[in-house]
Amino acid sequence: MDMKKRMSLKASVLGLAAAMTMGLAGTSVMAKDINSQIIRFGYGLADSSPSGHAVRFFAEEVGKLSDGKMKVKTYGNGSLGSDEQMQNALIGGSQEITFVSTAPLAGLVKGFGVFDLPFLFDNEKVADAVLDGPAGQKLLDTLPEKGLIGLLYWENGFRNITNSRHEISKMEDIKGIKLRVMQNEVALAVFNGLGANAIPMPFTELFTALETKTVDGQENPLSTIKTSKFYEVQPYLTISNHVYTPFVLLASKRWWDGLTADEQDVLKQAAKTSQAYQRKISREADSNALQYIKDQGVKVSKFSAEEKEKIRTTLEPIVAKLRTEIGPETVDEVMQAAKNAQ
Numbered sequence: 001m002d003m004k005k006r007m008s009l010k011a012s013v014l015g016l017a018a019a020m021t022m023g024l025a026g027t028s029v030m031a032k033d034i035n036s037q038i039i040r041f042g043y044g045l046a047d048s049s050p051s052g053h054a055v056r057f058f059a060e061e062v063g064k065l066s067d068g069k070m071k072v073k074t075y076g077n078g079s080l081g082s083d084e085q086m087q088n089a090l091i092g093g094s095q096e097i098t099f100v101s102t103a104p105l106a107g108l109v110k111g112f113g114v115f116d117l118p119f120l121f122d123n124e125k126v127a128d129a130v131l132d133g134p135a136g137q138k139l140l141d142t143l144p145e146k147g148l149i150g151l152l153y154w155e156n157g158f159r160n161i162t163n164s165r166h167e168i169s170k171m172e173d174i175k176g177i178k179l180r181v182m183q184n185e186v187a188l189a190v191f192n193g194l195g196a197n198a199i200p201m202p203f204t205e206l207f208t209a210l211e212t213k214t215v216d217g218q219e220n221p222l223s224t225i226k227t228s229k230f231y232e233v234q235p236y237l238t239i240s241n242h243v244y245t246p247f248v249l250l251a252s253k254r255w256w257d258g259l260t261a262d263e264q265d266v267l268k269q270a271a272k273t274s275q276a277y278q279r280k281i282s283r284e285a286d287s288n289a290l291q292y293i294k295d296q297g298v299k300v301s302k303f304s305a306e307e308k309e310k311i312r313t314t315l316e317p318i319v320a321k322l323r324t325e326i327g328p329e330t331v332d333e334v335m336q337a338a339k340n341a342q
C-alpha cells in the first residue's frame with residue numbers, strides 16, 4: 001500500500017470511530033430516563049363508557065411514548081372503589097391514577113364545589129375555556145398540598161335527572177323525590193332547595209340503590225345513564241342540563257414525586273392527547289345516548305326555558321349562601337371566566 005492510500009484508510013477508520021463515539025454519545029443524551037413499571041388507573045364509570053375508552057386510549061399513549069416500559073393497567077366499574085376511596089388511595093400512594101368528578105374533590109378543596117352550582121356553563125365551549133384557562137388551573141394548583149396532582153380536566157358532562165316515581169317536567173315535580181346526589185354540600189343544598197329529599201351516595205352504590213328503590217332517582221349525563229344501564233330501573237328522564245360536571249385526571253403526588261422528569265413528561269403528554277379524544281367521544285356518546293334511552297321505553301321530558309328561570313330564581317338565596325361557603329373569590333372568578341367565554 002502506498003503512503004497516500006495508507007493515510008486515507010487511517011483517516012476513514014478514525015472518521016468511523018469518531019462517528020461511532022458521537023453516535024453513542026448522542027444515544028446516551030437522547031435516551032429517555034424511563035423505568036419499567038405498572039401504573040394502576042382506576043375509575044368508577046362502566047368500561048363501555050366514553051371515559052372508559054379514553055382510559056384505554058391514555059394507556060396506549062403512555063405505552064407508545066415510553067417504548068412499552070410504562071404499562072397502565074385499567075380498572076373500571078368502580079372495582080378499586082368509589083371516587084372518594086380512590087382519591088384517598090392516591091394520597092396514600094396505593095394507587096397511581098384515577099379520574100374523579102369535581103364534586104368529591106370539594107371535600108379536600110372547597111373551591112371545587114363551584115362546579116355544582118346550577119347553570120354555571122351554557123355549553124361545552126364555555127366549560128372548556130374556563131377549565132383550560134387560569135380559573136381552572138388555579139383550582140388544580142391547590143391539589144399538590146393535598147397529596148394529589150391534577151393533570152388536567154376531562155369531561156363528565158351536563159347532568160339530567162332520572163327517576164322511578166313520576167314524570168318531572170316542572171320544578172314542583174321534584175318535591176319529595178328521594179334523589180341521590182354526589183357527595184358534597186353544594187349538590188345537597190341545591191337539590192334540597194328544590195324540594196327533593198337529597199341523599200349523598202357514592203356512584204358505586206347507585207345502581208343497586210335505584211333498583212331496590214332505596215332512592216327514587218339520580219342525575220348524570222346521558223351517556224352514563226346509558227352505559228350504567230340506569231334506564232333499566234328509571235322509567236322517567238328529564239333533560240334538565242342543570243349542572244356541567246368536570247372530571248379531574250388525578251395522579252398520586254407520592255408516586256409522581258418519585259418519577260423521573262421523562263416519565264412525568266410521558267404522562268403529561270398522554271394526558272393532553274387523551275383530553276381531546278375524551279371530550280370528543282364523550283360529546284358524541286352523549287348526543288347518541290338520548291335516542292337509545294328513548295328506545296328502551298323511557299319517558300323523556302324537558303325543562304322549558306321558563307322552568308329553568310324559575311329554578312334559577314328559587315335557588316338565588318341558596319347560591320348566595322353557597323358562594324360564601326365555597327369561597328367568593330373562586331365563585332366570582334369562575335363565573336366571570338364563563339361570562340368572558342360566551
Ligand code: KDG
Pocket residue numbers: 043044045082083099100101156182202203204219220245
Ligand atoms: O368514574 C367517575 C364516577 O365515579 C363518578 O364521578 C360519576 O358523575 C358521577 C357520579 O354521579 O358520581
